[in-house]
Amino acid sequence: MTTTTARAAVGAPGRRAPSGEKPLVTFEQANRRLKWALLAPALGFVGLMIVFPLVFTINLSLTDAFGAVNAGNSYLGLQNFADALTDTRRFWPAVGRTVTFTLGAVALETVLGLALAMLMRKAFRGMEIVRTILMVPLLATPVAIGILWMLILDPTNGIANHLLGFVGIPPQEFLGSVAQSLPTLMLIDVWQWTPMMTVLLLAGLTTLPEEPEEAARVDGANAWQRFVHVILPMLRTTILTALVLRGVDALKTFDLIYATKGPGGGSDFEAETLNVYAYGLTFDYQEYGLASAVLVLFTLFIVAIVVVLRRRTERSAS
Amino acid sequence: MTLPTSRRRAGELSRRSFGVLAAASVLAACTRGPQTASPNAPLRVLAINHVWTQAISTYLPELEERIGRRVSLRMLTADQLTSSFNVKLNASATDIDVMTVRPLQDQLMFARNGWIADLTDRVEGDAGYRWTDFQEAPRERSVVGGAAVSVPVVTERPALYYRRDLLEDFGGAPGTLDEMLDIALELERRSEGFFGYVGRGQRNGAVSQWSSFLYSFGGDFTHDGRSGIGTPEAVAAYEYYGRLLHEAGPPGVTNMSLEQAMPIFAQGKAAMYVDADAIYSNFLDETISTVADTVGFAPFPAGPAGSVPHNIPSWSLAINEFSLLRDDAWEFLRWASSPEMVARLQAEGIPGARQSVWDDAATLASFPAELAETMRINAANGIGHDRPDVMQVGRARDIVGRPLVSGILGEDVAAVAADADAEFNDFLVRDNRQREF
Numbered sequence: 001m002t003t004t005t006a007r008a009a010v011g012a013p014g015r016r017a018p019s020g021e022k023p024l025v026t027f028e029q030a031n032r033r034l035k036w037a038l039l040a041p042a043l044g045f046v047g048l049m050i051v052f053p054l055v056f057t058i059n060l061s062l063t064d065a066f067g068a069v070n071a072g073n074s075y076l077g078l079q080n081f082a083d084a085l086t087d088t089r090r091f092w093p094a095v096g097r098t099v100t101f102t103l104g105a106v107a108l109e110t111v112l113g114l115a116l117a118m119l120m121r122k123a124f125r126g127m128e129i130v131r132t133i134l135m136v137p138l139l140a141t142p143v144a145i146g147i148l149w150m151l152i153l154d155p156t157n158g159i160a161n162h163l164l165g166f167v168g169i170p171p172q173e174f175l176g177s178v179a180q181s182l183p184t185l186m187l188i189d190v191w192q193w194t195p196m197m198t199v200l201l202l203a204g205l206t207t208l209p210e211e212p213e214e215a216a217r218v219d220g221a222n223a224w225q226r227f228v229h230v231i232l233p234m235l236r237t238t239i240l241t242a243l244v245l246r247g248v249d250a251l252k253t254f255d256l257i258y259a260t261k262g263p264g265g266g267s268d269f270e271a272e273t274l275n276v277y278a279y280g281l282t283f284d285y286q287e288y289g290l291a292s293a294v295l296v297l298f299t300l301f302i303v304a305i306v307v308v309l310r311r312r313t314e315r316s317a318s
Numbered sequence: 319m320t321l322p323t324s325r326r327r328a329g330e331l332s333r334r335s336f337g338v339l340a341a342a343s344v345l346a347a348c349t350r351g352p353q354t355a356s357p358n359a360p361l362r363v364l365a366i367n368h369v370w371t372q373a374i375s376t377y378l379p380e381l382e383e384r385i386g387r388r389v390s391l392r393m394l395t396a397d398q399l400t401s402s403f404n405v406k407l408n409a410s411a412t413d414i415d416v417m418t419v420r421p422l423q424d425q426l427m428f429a430r431n432g433w434i435a436d437l438t439d440r441v442e443g444d445a446g447y448r449w450t451d452f453q454e455a456p457r458e459r460s461v462v463g464g465a466a467v468s469v470p471v472v473t474e475r476p477a478l479y480y481r482r483d484l485l486e487d488f489g490g491a492p493g494t495l496d497e498m499l500d501i502a503l504e505l506e507r508r509s510e511g512f513f514g515y516v517g518r519g520q521r522n523g524a525v526s527q528w529s530s531f532l533y534s535f536g537g538d539f540t541h542d543g544r545s546g547i548g549t550p551e552a553v554a555a556y557e558y559y560g561r562l563l564h565e566a567g568p569p570g571v572t573n574m575s576l577e578q579a580m581p582i583f584a585q586g587k588a589a590m591y592v593d594a595d596a597i598y599s600n601f602l603d604e605t606i607s608t609v610a611d612t613v614g615f616a617p618f619p620a621g622p623a624g625s626v627p628h629n630i631p632s633w634s635l636a637i638n639e640f641s642l643l644r645d646d647a648w649e650f651l652r653w654a655s656s657p658e659m660v661a662r663l664q665a666e667g668i669p670g671a672r673q674s675v676w677d678d679a680a681t682l683a684s685f686p687a688e689l690a691e692t693m694r695i696n697a698a699n700g701i702g703h704d705r706p707d708v709m710q711v712g713r714a715r716d717i718v719g720r721p722l723v724s725g726i727l728g729e730d731v732a733a734v735a736a737d738a739d740a741e742f743n744d745f746l747v748r749d750n751r752q753r754e755f
Binding site: 069174176181262282285286 | 400511
């Protein structure tokens with residue numbers, strides 16, 4: 001890098017030194033300052049929109065904030081965290097449901113997404129139409145999808161039970177049932193998000209070299225063997241990346257559950273995930289301190305998962 | 319790098335001074351000084367999406383002419399409305415002037431937070447407003463800690479909606495809860511998709527309608543500040559309601575609130591339904607109802623303690639404490655809850671809270687005669703609350719509603735009620751502490 005001793009230029013904010021004296025601002029200094037000046041708006045925005053809410057939430061989680069966040073709160077230390085972590089009636093069941101929902105939905109989406117991506121890997125007639133149809137669920141908002149499925153699955157007036165009746169299956173309660181609610185929500189999530197997994201995995205598949213698969217074919221490997229021993233290992237990084245993206249998104253699912261099950265995730269809290277629980281603590285109970293503690297724990301939970309998956313991705317890539 | 323002071327011209331600022339000045343300017347810009355509303359600022363009303371709001375919106379030009387200011391009315395659902403208030407008023411927002419609040423759900427918490435203005439001087443000091451004309455129960459519900467903080471605009475009682483054609487053989491609408499259960503069990507054909515009774519079954523959402531069953535069995539949510547949901551009367555009410563829906567109700571009822579239960583009756587798939595009298599028009603509208611010609615209306619059936627329904631102010635008007643247009647906001651309240659406006663709206667089928675209007679038979683002419691009589695009887699017998707009278711109503715409803723769900727699922731109600739009773743007592747101790755504000 002050149003360090004010019006010429007007078008400050010390139011928009012350098014320094015002032016001119018008297019003739020013969022060392023310049024007040026070198027080019028490098030000016031460049032360095034300019035860099036920060038240009039970055040400042042973006043950094044300020046990030047600081048304001050991400051760091052401030054995070055710090056505010058952490059601060060709130062250490063208080064007994066109730067009713068209004070700005071009403072003279074007292075510091076409780078880690079009491080809210082202790083309350084949350086010892087709550088076996090709402091918190092831990094919500095953790096369990098969050099994990100179950102995420103693992104179940106994302107696993108199914110990955111398997112189905114991979115299957116669809118393999119089917120669409122080679123061009124076929126009408127492929128564009130099929131791809132467009134597959135994208136439709138992705139375009140709708142989760143609340144609209146929730147209402148749509150509520151109408152379809154309504155135990156009394158919905159079309160689902162009507163159709164099941166044709167094949168001799170007795171009427172089901174679906175979202176109205178304590179036992180069936182979470183599996184039903186997982187299936188709705190699978191219906192909506194499998195196309196996204198398909199798109200991500202298809203993008204990965206199209207970048208794979210064809211030679212290894214051709215070599216395996218010449219060596220006599222059948223389609224399944226080629227898929228398991230050639231394609232899957234090469235696609236591993238893409239799959240892990242897709243898992244991180246979809247997994248984090250599934251962990252945060254809120255709108256679909258709230259639209260179909262209402263506050264608390266249903267009458268027996270049967271679909272109450274951590275997000276729904278934190279929302280209820282905030283807007284139904286106005287317990288801002290405890291709600292913030294739950295959200296901080298939830299954030300740590302997500303960060304831990306992302307770190308683990310990222311390490312695996314990096315290891316697999318190397 | 320700073321120039322030596324000796325080389326700085328007079329009046330030139332050092333970098334540090336400049337920095338301090340800039341920081342001070344930013345702080346000064348951010349600091350909120352005394353604020354006043356712009357003369358062109360509209361009066362902003364954030365209200366519930368309800369027939370009352372839709373009706374009042376058609377008369378807004380009258381008020382706009384009177385106060386010389388545009389009125390901006392925005393409607394949200396109840397949940398969205400509460401969330402909006404929580405977010406905006408936590409930030410002391412001035413962009414709401416008039417609010418619709420649920421006196422039995424949000425008002426106590428809002429008053430504790432200092433979010434709604436004290437209206438005592440305005441309602442009591444204005445002879446033309448006739449504050450004492452409001453029915454006693456709704457008026458008392460508008461007062462928190464001796465201060466009037468809202469004015470009631472919509473009142474609500476339960477009504478028994480029934481199919482006249484189906485209940486004709488039973489001598490018409492049931493007069494008692496026992497008769498209602500017998501008829502429901504007699505008429506249900508669950509395997510064919512027809513139900514003897516439909517009602518709310520959600521843990522939280524069902525509590526308000528269940529309250530009339532509780533009172534009619536002789537119970538209440540609290541007794542002398544202690545939980546009342548473990549008493550034999552409350553357990554009997556839980557068991558009754560649970561059996562009614564478990565044996566005669568539709569599948570998936572524990573996921574049903576008003577929005578899910580009402581269509582089942584409107585589609586002709588249930589013989590009886592107890593819910594708010596304010597929703598009657600949904601059954602008379604032939605575009606969404608198949609029972610417009612056969613629906614009947616009856617007072618709440620009597621239990622062991624008689625017919626004791628709730629009679630509550632479901633929606634009231636309040637003024638945002640942070641509003642910059644409080645005088646105009648009060649003009650809105652005064653106009654929207656005036657005897658003339660309440661009479662006008664009640665004549666359109668929206669029950670208000672003024673006794674003088676209820677005494678005027680002409681205002682009830684728009685209601686079906688049977689419903690008007692039902693409302694009159696229920697109002698006379700009614701109790702002024704339909705949920706626990708506590709600060710954290712949402713949490714209280716979740717606790718109180720747990721045995722309800724157990725009953726509907728056919729589980730052991732008594733054991734769950736005992737557990738919920740203990741939890742509710744603990745809750746009441748904490749809640750009472752919060753009420754000392």
